[in-house]
Amino acid sequence: MPLFRRSPSNQASNNTNLNDGTNTMNEACDGYVEFGSSASPAAAAAAADADAPSSSLPTNVHHTRKPNRFREQFHSFHVMASPYFHENRNGRCLLLIMVILTLSNSAVRVLFSYLARDFWSALYDQNIELFYSIMAKFVGAMILLAPINVAYRYQRQKLAIAWRKWLTGRVLRLYFANKVYYGLERQAAGNSVIKRTSEAYDNLGEDDAAAATTTTTKKSTTSNQSTKEVDNPDQRISEDIRSFTEFSLYFFLTLITSVIDLVCFSFILFSIMPQLFLAIFAFAFIGTFLTVCIGKVLIRLNYESLQREADFRFSLVRVRENSESIAFYAGENVEERETDRRFEYVIDNMTMINIAQRNLEFVTTYYNYLTWVLPIMVVAPEFFAGNVELGVISQASSAFGHILDDLSIVVNSFADVSKFSAGIDRLYSFMSAIMELDPERRSMGKLLSVVPVAEFNGGISSISTGYDAIPMPSQSSDNVIQVKRFDPWVTTAPSFDEASNSQPSTILFIIGLRLATPDNKRILVDNLNLSLASGSHLLIVGASGSGKSSLLRAIAGLWSTGSGEIVRPSSEYVYFLPQRPYCPPGSLRDQLLYPSTDQKDDHFSPTRMDGNEHRPDGGPSPSDQRRLWKDWTDDDLLKLLERVDLPHLAGRAGDGDPYRGLNAVLDWTNTLSLGEQQRLAFGRLVINRPRLVIMDESTSALDVVAERKMYQLLNDTSIGGEARVGELTYVSVGHRPTLLSYHNLKLSLRDSAGFVSEIPPNTDMVDEGFILS
Structure with a gap:
């Protein structure tokens, strides 16, 4: 038997270590993509009940196998992995060191194969002098191999840390640019089943309420929707990136090692027995084919597992964040049932994964055991005939094992590769959504590109926005509210006719504003024109749901559905006070x-x-x-x-x-x-x-004295x-009549129109009819 042959137990140990390094990929991916397999029962039921797919599926999912799946996966991996090594010199240096260490590892393994051959031959021939000479060489080779192995693992982790630091920093920069984080959250909120109280509806305004009512009944998954729904961006940034960088390095270096080993040990095996060299390819093909056929269900189950785990965690977080309200309602029994229901989905999925892994392990276990027996069975007749030495059997078995491992990456790491595939899809969809929601980067077409910082010269600059409940970044400019900003210390907002009607004191301009609900089915405000002079105090009033809060969002650049133009000071000169401040x-x-x-x-x-x-x-x-x-x-x-x-x-x-x-x-x-x-x-x-x-109703929780x-x-x-x-x-x-005494102008929103009027100085503070007129 070969002295340095990897056993099935060792391979299992290696897989265990791999799982330790990449297990968070299983937790990080909260959705799944269909790979041509049948949909889950829940998905099938939902698809039969509605036009849209199951809510557990991302909006970019198709229920048929996509052509060139491998090419798409490789493209996704390339566009996410290459920028670091193109832009970062330190990353290229670390990668070069890893390649050198990988080559050194392979060279030492080839050396060990020859030492093992001579060792067993000397032992069989009872050649004491040769035996101790080979043992001395073994000691020297082990002294050489130990630092190479330690340096290999250390440098691989060092590169993974550096890559994760760079990639996370870049993604965070893009995530916070142009309020993309807000667009993702609004998109997710528009595609979730949300039950709001009447007070929450009043706070959001009818535009948001309409969006919630429209989008919570079913998800919009039409093919022309350009922005995909992205759930749990926090996990994608914190865990998916870590798993992506670590497993990418592992898999890349494994491929390099496999190619080198395949070349080196193929020469060795072919020189010993050509027929065994040819048989190994057929054996590897059969093993890979059986593994893919039996284990492909794990791809779907892993995606589904990630989604169900995320749903279960979310239910627990929701209870924690709303514990007081639940306690007031005495709704703990309802919450317990809902949490138990989601946990049952997790357990059902875990059971199905366990069964699928059991079936897969039957194939992989028999496959690994056969790698021990097959080369010895083929070479043994030559040994009994006296044509080869005992050491040759050892070397042939070792070479056979190395080549078979190189050809059996799919067999040995199928479960981990399926999780890695899930992570690539998940991270790529997240970065694509970030790019599509950023109007400054959308036209660049590069997933991790950064917009150069342009000098702001104090004039008026345009900031296009795309942050409605279901962002549609492919909208034309005629269907998007344009927000322009200016530096009030240097210039002033233009008037309606910039050439003839200059108003130096104007600080806010709204020109031909058409404000619509996210589905564009209802007009909240139409053709609103407003010029607000510096020092003015404007009160926006209207019935609940008339679009007051949405108008403020449009001014902030957070609401784009509609048309028209808003000119306001740049963000450092504007301050927004929501009803519930952020702490x-x-x-x-x-x-x-x-x-x-x-x-x-x-x-x-x-x-x-x-x-x-x-x-x-x-x-x-x-x-x-x-x-x-x-x-x-x-x-x-x-x-x-x-x-x-x-x-x-x-x-x-x-x-x-x-x-x-x-x-x-x-x-x-x-x-x-x-x-x-x-x-x-x-x-x-x-x-x-x-x-x-x-x-936006920033004094709603204050008494009249505190408000004053x-x-x-x-x-x-x-x-x-x-x-x-x-x-x-x-x-x-606001809605309170007491607010009248603190303002000199009033904008009334009713019947999709806005009416501006002055507030008389001595207006009765309790004139409720006036505030709604």
Whole structure:
């Protein structure tokens, strides 16, 4: 028997190690793609019940086998893997080192095959001198092989870490560019079964409610839908990328090793027995064919497993995030049943996978055992006839095993390759969706390309948007709301007729705006024209569902379904206050400063902005960068908390020490009431000092007295720094009659039209008829 022949148990161990390195691919992929096999029972039932496929399937799934599947997979892999090695010199160097180590490994294995041959021949001939000479060579070869193996594994992991760092950084950059993360979330929300309360419908506006009603009954999976639904982007970024980089390296290096081994050991085996060399190809073909036929069901089951595991995790996360509401409703029994139901799907799928793997292991186990017996059975007659030495049998068996392993990658790693295939599809669809949702990158056609940072010269620049409930990036510009931005320190918004009607004080322009629901079946606002002068205070009113919140989203660039043009200041001069403020992870200080950095930025000073400012690193000042206009000390922040009616918050968070409380890290979303969060958001506004504030029922949780204090704070807030340059412009959405006294203009939305009127100074604060008129 050969001394250095890999046994079936060792191969199983190798597969186990591989699973350890890539097991998160099984958790990361939350959908599955049909590979020509029959759909799951749930999918079949859903397809029979509706025109759309099952909701567990991604929208890009077809139920027939696609032609050239291997070519598509290779193309997907290439476009995701090649940019790192093209753009990163360190990555190319690490890859070159890995190739050299792989060649060294193969050379040592060939050396061992000859040493094993001479070892068994010397042992059979009882040649003591030759035996000890060969043993000395064995020791030398092992001393050489050990550092090569250690360096091989270390360098492979080092390259995987470097590749993951680069790829994750690039994907994060693209994910946060142009609010793509928001587009993905809106897309996912538009394709999920969501039950909203009437209060939530009122908060979203009828446009969102209509989108939810339309898209939650069934998924739109028509072939002309250019943007695929992407679920769980967090898992795709954190886990899919890691699995992709690690397994890609493993598989690539395995292929290199297999090619080298195949060439080297083929010469050895052919020189010993040509007929055995030819038989091995037939044996490998039969084994691969049986493995694919029996194990192909694992591809579908693995995809389905990932989706069901994700659904089960999501149900648990939903309970955690809505625990208080569930407790108020006493709905724990309903939630338990729903969670159990999803877990049963997981168990059913695990059982089916276990059965499929059992059937596959029958083939692979017999296949591996035959690799031990077959070469010995073929060479043994020659040995008994005295034509070959015992060492030749050992070398032939070893060469046979190496070649067979090289030809049997599919047999030995089919389960892992199927998971890797799932990961490629999943990661590619995610990156494709990111590209299609980014209007600046869509025309470039490169999955991981980055748009060069263009210098913002203070003029008016266009930002196209595509972030509706079901993004349709292939829309023509005539069917997309165009949002343009300008630097208010350098230029002003144009009027309707830029050539003749210049209005230098205008800060917001809405021109011919047509606002539609995501399915384009209903017009919320039609032909709206609005010119808002700097220092104006506009109140947007209308019946619930008239499109008030959607109009604010259009101004922000988050809603594009419709047509028309919106001209507003660039993002660092606009501040949006939603009804429920966002509380990021971090300290109380972080809550107040968000989203600014903690550094003063003199580049935004009105005395220095000439339209050609650059960052300290030499790059252009990005249009969306928001930095502080002054350095805020701890005392300044504590005084600000008093101004927003939160004088004891810092002391409460710091166990009586307010300065310590500023650095306290808590779960602020659950620590603060909604009213406290809204007051904290007004404190952020004071710190950021924008030119234009957009508020969507930002005082709905405040009493009348607190609401008056917050609006008085707005009126007292200067813009642009310490000196009072002009009044703050703000736009509010709300239903309370008390809001009338804080505004001088009113935009009424009704019957798909908008009507602008002045609010008389002495309007009765409780005139409900006036606020809805």
